[in-house]
Amino acid sequence: MASFPVINMKKLNGEERAATMEKIKDACENWGFFELLNHGISPEFMDTVERLTKEHYRKCMEQRFKEMVVSKGLEAVQSEINDLDWESTFFLRHLPVSNIAEVPDLEDEYRKTMKEFAAQLEKLAEHLLDLLCENLGLERGYLKKVFYGSKGPTFGTKVSNYPPCPQPDLIKGLRAHTDAGGIVLLFQDDKVSGLQLLKDGEWVDVPPKRHSIVINIGDQLEVITNGKYKSVMHRVIAQTDGNRMSLASFYNPGSDAVIYPASALVEREENKDLYPKFVFEDYMKLYAGLKFQSKEPRFEAMKAMENTPNLGPTAIV
Structure with missing residues (x-):
């Protein structure tokens, strides 16, 4: 099997730009995951986080x-x-309104650091969305605009620790699922592994690399790209020793953003819309109860909703 895609972002600034963009394209189309090095967030700052x-x-x-x-x-x-x-987990919300000041038990230095980390990740997420637009042949800023809704994107970080587990064969660290949102930026422990993705019917380890950010595609990007990019099932295997740290930041559409396949992609491929049109919040309500099941029935349910009139104010008719 081909090795897990690792992208050195420094190479986007020189002669290797075209080859690096091709690597990103291949990762989005065939893996749903890739790992970024030299992404602009300093190693010293990541060590502090x-x-x-x-x-x-x-x-x-x-x-x-x-x-x-x-x-x-x-x-x-x-x-x-x-x-x-x-x-063991807690959630920090950054956009549209931060809750960092209200989360109990956080020391001031940690609050301040996580606020700064979120600002840098937001910048990286938006830069990545523009790189994806370039690869897809969409106008610059298209994905950010679709994500925007009326109040801007939804952005938050799930802070997780996976402590040593006495029965890792019987209890998963995190059960297999695809991510519901847009793009996920993960800062994971480089000493304790555990994250795996499903590729060609096999579970593949996502290699822990020091100071890297792992990116994965969520369900919304699959819809917007009309299936060109796919969200992929992934899970965390619990380990018998070591405590694995995971900071997963979700850059998602705003709650009232309307999600649908980009017309430029549908026209170009002479392919009908393979995915429904829906309001992101409606999808999230459905996802809440079906997270650990396959995504296809969720898309089908949204399609049925799209075709059923008079379902209330948030239905698309």
Whole structure:
């Protein structure tokens, strides 16, 4: 199998730009994932983010997680558990309105650092969307505009730790799913692995590389590209030792953004719209209950909704 795509963004500024853009295109079309090096966020700053995230987990979350494990009797499970993830997690919202000031137990330095990290990731996400536009032959800014809605995009970070698990064969760190939104930027632990994606029917490890940002395509980009780019099933395997840190930042459409295949792509391929037209918030309501199932029935349900009049104010008719 071809090796996992790693993109050196420095090469976008020189003679290797065309070859690097081709690598990004191939990754989007055939993997749904790729890893960025030299992405513009300094290694020293990423080290600070990692240190503060791990300190926060040890101080504020580790004991709570251990108590949960004991209370549910998870140390001694005998059979596979399919409705639980072995992760300790909290969520930071950045856009349209930040909640960082309200999240309890965060020290001031950590709040400030995560605010700055989000600002840098937002910039990187928008730069990436423009690179994807270029590869797709869409006008610059097209994807950002589609994501915008009336209040701008939705952007947030899921801060996760995957502690050592006594029964990794019976409990997943995070069950297999595709991501509902637009583009995901992941800063993952470079010492403890666990993230895998499904490619050609096989689970493939996403290699942990120091100071890299892993990118993956969400369901909304699959719809907008009319299936040219695909969101891909992925999961986290729990490990018996080491605590894996994961900061997954989701750059998604605004809640009222209307999502549909880009007409330029549909016309060019002489291919009918393969995907429905819908409001992002409606898709998210559906996704909430079906996250760990395949995406195709979700698209079908949105298609049925699109073709059914009088379903209320957010239905597309």
